[in-house]
Amino acid sequence: MSRIFSGIQPSGELHVGNYLGAVRNWVSLQGEYEAFFCVVNYHAITLPYAAADLRLRTREMAIGLLAAGVDPDRCTLFVQSQVPEHAELAWIFNTLTPLGELERQTQFKEKSARQEQVMAGLLNYPVLQAADILLYLADLVPVGEDQIQHLELSRVIARNWNSRFSPDEPFFPEPKPRLTPTRRLVGLDGKGKMSKSIGNTIGIMESPDEIWGKLRTAITDPARKTKNDPGEPDDCPVIYPLHRAFSPPETVKLVEENCRGAKWGCVECKRVLHENMMAELAPVRERAAELDANDAKVTQILDAGAEKARAVSSRTIAEVKERMGLPLAR
Numbered sequence: 001m002s003r004i005f006s007g008i009q010p011s012g013e014l015h016v017g018n019y020l021g022a023v024r025n026w027v028s029l030q031g032e033y034e035a036f037f038c039v040v041n042y043h044a045i046t047l048p049y050a051a052a053d054l055r056l057r058t059r060e061m062a063i064g065l066l067a068a069g070v071d072p073d074r075c076t077l078f079v080q081s082q083v084p085e086h087a088e089l090a091w092i093f094n095t096l097t098p099l100g101e102l103e104r105q106t107q108f109k110e111k112s113a114r115q116e117q118v119m120a121g122l123l124n125y126p127v128l129q130a131a132d133i134l135l136y137l138a139d140l141v142p143v144g145e146d147q148i149q150h151l152e153l154s155r156v157i158a159r160n161w162n163s164r165f166s167p168d169e170p171f172f173p174e175p176k177p178r179l180t181p182t183r184r185l186v187g188l189d190g191k192g193k194m195s196k197s198i199g200n201t202i203g204i205m206e207s208p209d210e211i212w213g214k215l216r217t218a219i220t221d222p223a224r225k226t227k228n229d230p231g232e233p234d235d236c237p238v239i240y241p242l243h244r245a246f247s248p249p250e251t252v253k254l255v256e257e258n259c260r261g262a263k264w265g266c267v268e269c270k271r272v273l274h275e276n277m278m279a280e281l282a283p284v285r286e287r288a289a290e291l292d293a294n295d296a297k298v299t300q301i302l303d304a305g306a307e308k309a310r311a312v313s314s315r316t317i318a319e320v321k322e323r324m325g326l327p328l329a330r
């Protein structure tokens with residue numbers, strides 16, 4: 001069975017963008033592959049943050065993943081900082097990564113442009129990402145298109161390490177991308193990607209009324225000024241993609257016909273979407289509330305996940321150190 005690794009930042013409550021872009025995909029992959037899923041809190045500290053807030057966001061994200069169907073009996077779910085080998089391998093990989101490769105990463109350029117002072121951790125973020133993946137000798141990484149460049153760097157790092165320390169037979173696989181089927185969702189303002197920091201998201205734990213409030217005011221095709229103006233679903237940046245993600249195919253077809261033929265108004269279209277979203281999200285919300293009320297259970301799941309992850313990561317790091325002439329800790 002091939003092995004996959006994927007991580008998610010502890011941004012707090014899951015929103016529809018990362019639910020559709022990553023987590024729903026994880027749930028379907030966990031039976032197909034040997035899967036390692038990680039809440040990457042070491043990545044989260046590359047930008048300024050408050051400790052208490054990060055602790056809370058990490059827990060909320062873990063609860064969100066479990067509630068959304070990530071099943072600890074069918075995959076390994078853990079929090080990155082509970083597995084120290086991630087940081088250890090990242091340091092080792094730092095010594096094999098050319099500075100120029102890091103400086104030309106698009107995400108680094110974008111994020112560093114928004115900081116007054118740029119910390120080395122932000123530059124080295126993709127090195128830690130390479131360590132996350134390669135620690136589990138993962139062959140495949142479910143990613144969105146915006147992560148392809150980082151994954152390419154992981155392949156370069158694997159190649160560099162193999163050519164120096166395992167020249168006869170590669171120890172690290174060169175991980176390949178497995179593109180997520182849902183394209184990146186546009187935020188409710190229709191301007192950029194759905195992102196909690198921009199405040200244009202729909203949280204999957206929000207109440208039905210809160211979600212309706214957001215759908216009701218979301219922008220639609222500007223050509224539909226009145227109910228009688230025909231529209232084009234592809235020009236409707238938020239509601240139509242959500243229908244495609246949550247509504248059955250026959251409803252998506254109806255949306256296309258009714259929009260192009262001006263057979264219904266946008267409010268009606270949004271009501272149908274709301275019903276379909278609630279049918280999927282209400283049970284997730286209920287499971288999250290149960291987990292939230294059972295702190296000991298969440299702790300036990302995450303501790304067990306970290307132990308399972310360490311069973312693999314400690315073997316990898318032992319092999320790496322052995323080949324590099326670095327004595328192991330006793």
Ligand code: SF4
Nearest residue numbers: 220221236259266269
């Ligand atoms: Fe969007 Fe539906 Fe209105 Fe068409 S009818 S513009 S798909 S909300």
